Amino acid sequence: MRDTVAIIGVGLIGGSIGLALRRRGLAKNVVGIGRSEQRLQIALERGAVTRFTTDVGNGVADADLIVVCTPVGRIVADVQQASRASRACPPHALITDAGSTKGAICRALSAGLPGVGVFVGSHPMAGSERGGVEFAEPDLFDGCVTVVTPTEQTPEEHVTAIKAFWTSLGSRVVRATPEEHDRAVADVSHVPHLVAAALAAATDGQFLPLAASGWRDTTRVAAGDPELWQQIFSENRGHVLQSLAAFEKVLSSFRKALEDKNTAEMVRILEAGKEKRDTLGS
Amino acid sequence: MRDTVAIIGVGLIGGSIGLALRRRGLAKNVVGIGRSEQRLQIALERGAVTRFTTDVGNGVADADLIVVCTPVGRIVADVQQASRASRACPPHALITDAGSTKGAICRALSAGLPGVGVFVGSHPMAGSERGGVEFAEPDLFDGCVTVVTPTEQTPEEHVTAIKAFWTSLGSRVVRATPEEHDRAVADVSHVPHLVAAALAAATDGQFLPLAASGWRDTTRVAAGDPELWQQIFSENRGHVLQSLAAFEKVLSSFRKALEDKNTAEMVRILEAGKEKRDTLGS
Numbered sequence: 001m002r003d004t005v006a007i008i009g010v011g012l013i014g015g016s017i018g019l020a021l022r023r024r025g026l027a028k029n030v031v032g033i034g035r036s037e038q039r040l041q042i043a044l045e046r047g048a049v050t051r052f053t054t055d056v057g058n059g060v061a062d063a064d065l066i067v068v069c070t071p072v073g074r075i076v077a078d079v080q081q082a083s084r085a086s087r088a089c090p091p092h093a094l095i096t097d098a099g100s101t102k103g104a105i106c107r108a109l110s111a112g113l114p115g116v117g118v119f120v121g122s123h124p125m126a127g128s129e130r131g132g133v134e135f136a137e138p139d140l141f142d143g144c145v146t147v148v149t150p151t152e153q154t155p156e157e158h159v160t161a162i163k164a165f166w167t168s169l170g171s172r173v174v175r176a177t178p179e180e181h182d183r184a185v186a187d188v189s190h191v192p193h194l195v196a197a198a199l200a201a202a203t204d205g206q207f208l209p210l211a212a213s214g215w216r217d218t219t220r221v222a223a224g225d226p227e228l229w230q231q232i233f234s235e236n237r238g239h240v241l242q243s244l245a246a247f248e249k250v251l252s253s254f255r256k257a258l259e260d261k262n263t264a265e266m267v268r269i270l271e272a273g274k275e276k277r278d279t280l281g282s
Numbered sequence: 283m284r285d286t287v288a289i290i291g292v293g294l295i296g297g298s299i300g301l302a303l304r305r306r307g308l309a310k311n312v313v314g315i316g317r318s319e320q321r322l323q324i325a326l327e328r329g330a331v332t333r334f335t336t337d338v339g340n341g342v343a344d345a346d347l348i349v350v351c352t353p354v355g356r357i358v359a360d361v362q363q364a365s366r367a368s369r370a371c372p373p374h375a376l377i378t379d380a381g382s383t384k385g386a387i388c389r390a391l392s393a394g395l396p397g398v399g400v401f402v403g404s405h406p407m408a409g410s411e412r413g414g415v416e417f418a419e420p421d422l423f424d425g426c427v428t429v430v431t432p433t434e435q436t437p438e439e440h441v442t443a444i445k446a447f448w449t450s451l452g453s454r455v456v457r458a459t460p461e462e463h464d465r466a467v468a469d470v471s472h473v474p475h476l477v478a479a480a481l482a483a484a485t486d487g488q489f490l491p492l493a494a495s496g497w498r499d500t501t502r503v504a505a506g507d508p509e510l511w512q513q514i515f516s517e518n519r520g521h522v523l524q525s526l527a528a529f530e531k532v533l534s535s536f537r538k539a540l541e542d543k544n545t546a547e548m549v550r551i552l553e554a555g556k557e558k559r560d561t562l563g564s
Contacts, residue, residue: 188494196500214471214478218501229552233548247484270506276490
């Protein structure tokens, strides 16, 4: 059992980490750090943290593990601030994050931190279109995949420790380089989100009363926070544009087949989609 | 209670109609008509029909309601064959369908049938990516919307009767012209399906182990039957191309905003998508 874990940013992910740590008896103290006392009070009432503060220095001082769960555009600054404020003995000061992009974050932090500690990037592939600690769940990470993304500079013992942390929350851990991670999630997460949002935006509102489960499923993630997702797309711009081009190519082949009444080509594309989708189950 | 309802095509939709009719005590006899005795035997065992036959003439002879649940490309021919074979007294011979497109079908049938009966088009907006009577459910239509699409030639008493039929299965009925229906479903059903299939097809298979709920939701409908969906796209070609163009326009605005690092425009599009999505709930 850890003595103190600090969570910077106690929303859906940070709150779920806190709930899981406490439910599983993995930490004596869970300190919630954020900007809004009111939001942190809800986290305390929900049992996601044992105490909270809006002061990062005070919050991280005695933590042996700091998990940064803020929006991707803020993670680098938050990790650096936490490093400067930490008073933990160096071998125990471990800092990770939960950001949806890893390349820029890990490049900025792998050269070393301004204060105490070592950073190892993480991305738990769990979540929901609904943000906020109100929707946090202690079993959010049960069976989900967490990608841990060390760089060549990351000491192996710290990789092992971060992998063990996510495993202890119920997650399955996959190791990848930050680049590999970003390329993969552009394909299976970022572009699907972009497409869902564009589809919802393009739908003529007068027809929504006829929207059934197909539209609902296909556009579900479009309810996610626009500002958070803008940051994700911007951070992973190159890979997203690459995966988007692959999607646009398939879409435009389908359009051409439909225009040309080429039913065989339409079936071929639909079958390619079905084949991929069927490998995952419903 | 009706005496005899005949269902031509006893898959997910036809089977669910049979189960609902029997569960709700709405028909004494439910005759299943299809091509495969083996599939019809499963329908009988599941309780979706009270008897079955592969002979349309024999199956529809005494039915006062015939529901055609075959793929859209076969509906016109199946309705005409059923009309010729019906021996019902003309005021009682009512024929409807459950096809996902309505324009071409209703145009072909509104001029009159070759034999007995009157046709009124229907589209229950329920279903699943999984086909077959194995997945049929008596409550599939509970709370779903069914669009009933009479033409100017359809006698009002028959529209009322078909609306009452779907209401009796638990569905909410919306009346529209075949054209209005096709334009709406291109937007809220056909293009979402096309986009989901293209997205699944474009995903690099090596990254699928990292696919989480976002990819799963967004591509769920891509598991649907490619041949059935090719027929739907082909029948509703004009409206699908029109809705697809609207989607491609939004998608390309987003790509341009991402290329140009225009974060305000990215947020604007994501917000437009979220606003539409939020009106429907999760």
